Amino acid sequence: MTVILGQLFTGVSIGAVLLLIALGLALTFGQMNVINMAHGEFIMAGAYTTYVLQQTITDAGLSLLVALPIAFAVAGAMGVLLEWALIRRLYTRPLDTLLVTWGVSLMLQQLARDVFGAPNVQTKAPDILTESTSLGADLSIANSRLFILGLVVLAVAALTAALKFTPLGRRIRAVVQNRDLAAVSGIPTARVDRLTFFIGSGLAGVAGVALTLLGPIGPTMGTNIIIDAFLVVVVGGIGQLKGSVIVAFVLGMLQAMVEYLTTLSVAKVIVFIAIVAFLQWRPQGLFTLRTRSLA
Amino acid sequence: MSDAAGLCIRGLRVVFDGFVAVDGVDLDVAPGDIRFLIGPNGAGKTTLVDAVTGLVKASGSARFGEQELLGRDVHRIARLGVGRTFQTAALFEELTVLQNLDIAAGAGRSPWTMLRRRGAVPDDVAYALETIGLTERRDVLAGTLAHGQKQWLEIGMLLVQNARLLLLDEPVAGMSHEEREATGELLGRVAGDRTVVVIEHDMDFLRRFADTVTVLHAGKVLSEGTVAQVQADPKVQEVYLGHATDQDEPVSQGAEA
């Protein structure tokens, strides 16, 4: 039983990171219909930001805390740049955006190799996060995972509140629900798009910081996790963040459980089949905005 | 295949996330009738057609001849002989006029025919090209046609599709006077013994070509009858009176985007 609980918690913390990544994707996909494959490299940027900061601020705890806002800003800025330079020209061609941003992601990975070298690097976690907290009999949970969970809960709460209560949030929701109507109502949709991109990409940067606590940092660290994050968006549906929230945790736990019962390699296939099966039931994902279109 | 059948709708209801767009509509269109469906913007006219053609989920019943339409897939409904046009022309803009018509004519083709090249222009396609007056332009891309021609091409596609129930959503919106005339005549020729439902805001057009009229308002049938009967109906006048002082011109908004 405790093994299963431990496994489930691992799933939860994987789900938490996935969620942080998927939120950004869901925002941009829902609002602009854009599939940004370079999102994975924003994660990488966040992770390397942590690494670089630790070279100057040697205190592991402090550098981690400083890294959070800076990684958010760095990744967010990269997102805005990408949106401005390329993506806004491609809003009518979502599949082409996917390929273009894949090209960008290749270049960013190479850039990381050139700057930081191809081998993985590692950051040092603050001592408190390398320990575990014991919960009852023989169940103990790594503090790093607890920290990540807390971070994600905070981020989701902040994002939800921002979308609900701030004027910017209202604008974003308006554009998601009806872009044309929002535009004629005087909302500067282009600026809203760019801001959404900033927030979504920034969250990827924060996810990158979190990932430094779980493993090494490398140029291709974004590639694999990004696919899982996309699957979260596919299954969760777009237009409403709660879909991503539910699905990220469910997928994380499902993956962890199936992995426990079988092996990692079989688990991937089973989860894939489960997703395709789920889409038979809900082809548009768990939650969806109904819009009226022929397309 | 032109034995006419009628459309019989009972208790049709469409709900979008709590908003009732079509609210218990009963509607009978006799075989061979040309029925106009009018009503203010947002009355639920397009939604009604969407429901009948399977695009949106609806409850109630819609029978065409002997066949229940609701609950079937869009392409199955089309195969039963129900054809429609769209408020904004929906053509394959990157294909030629001829290709558009040929595709419309071909839903019943065998896989073997599909896998071969089109030889000569099929008779029904040639006839439709003639009818809609686009024979000369058959090899241009549909996307480059003028607005009116696009609508005619859509009607031509219904012809070759061999639809026996035609549902036309604002076929003359945005057309010039001459184009309206031409479209009206085209409709007359196409109608033959088909059953036709036309959604239209244009009152001149309605008076000239309607057999019967149904007025929809806020998802419900407000009035039904001949053109004269409907125009004399005080309820109709009331709905439209807000902005139409000329009672002869109940719907004055005209074309919309």
Next chain:
Amino acid sequence: MSALTNPRARAWLGFALGAVVLFAAAPALLTDFRLSLLAKYLCFAIVAVGIGLAWGRGGLLTLGQGVFFGLGGYAMAMHLKLADAGEGNMPDFMELYGQLDELPSWWAPFANPVFALAATVLLPMLVAFGLGSLVFRRRVRGAYFAILSQALAAAMVILLIGQQGTTGGTNGLTDIEGFFGYDLDDPVNQRMVYFIIAGVLLALLALTRQLMNSRYGELLVAVRDSENRVRFLGYNPANVKLVAYVVAAGMAGLAGALFVPAVGIISPALIGIVPSIEFVIGVAVGGRAALLGPVLGAVAVAWAKTALSERFPGTWTYLQGAMFVLVVAFLPGGLASLWGMVKRRREAAPPAPESTERVLVKEVAA
């Protein structure tokens, strides 16, 4: 001059030219080493032909063709490994790992050459049929399909690596020596493999040309541009897409099968996410909606990769990324559309400014 204007005559001429280049010029001019490289590129070109059909004409962005390439490749390699080992023996790598006492049951049928050959094409088609019918029938949106196809590639690679004992893991199936009784070390036999690949490519081009020009081909474009409209005409678009996807999968499978004797290996690194998307870039560069564009693009990109990536791996990656960005964003019709533009300029067409979209169209209509 009429031969140049009549499309059918032009097509014959094109095929004749292609045959001369592939069967006479290339073998005469290239060294054995370069010819075997070309054989490899032509395998990629076969995959590209299928992607051109599914993506260029059908709008189905399939980012997981590596899965089908891999299924075909592994089916072929399993047979060849078994044949190398000889009747009743296990392939060398299984002996080496020593985890197994006997051949796994799912390997056994691949000893039969007819079964293995059929499987190289049918297995990919079957998987494509399964995924395609589930996804297309439920009208899962195109972007989701792209992501799912990519996720399938990721899952397949992880599965192959995880089952090292029976699949060779990361190494894949290597050291393939014979090809239906012919020794693959012999340059003469390598040439034979090249000729088979070239012949298959030409045959598949002919098949694809027929498909593109048929009524089905027109319908496929119609589905790509307005799926719902097609539905209202009484067609089920799911079936239309399914045909293109399954055909493309079969082609990728065949390409994978031919790749094995040409290169002597099949491994996860050749079929994962990255190679899968590299198949797409060749198609994009050459021109997704054209018939020959994908072939030429695939060969050119593969050639550039060989030429550059060994000496300047970093530069190559930047170049590859830049190609994706520039071609897809600014020249969606690929190089084939440049050709179309030049031709039209020469014909002194009215100087109407044409969008790239229109260029795609012209090719479709042609």
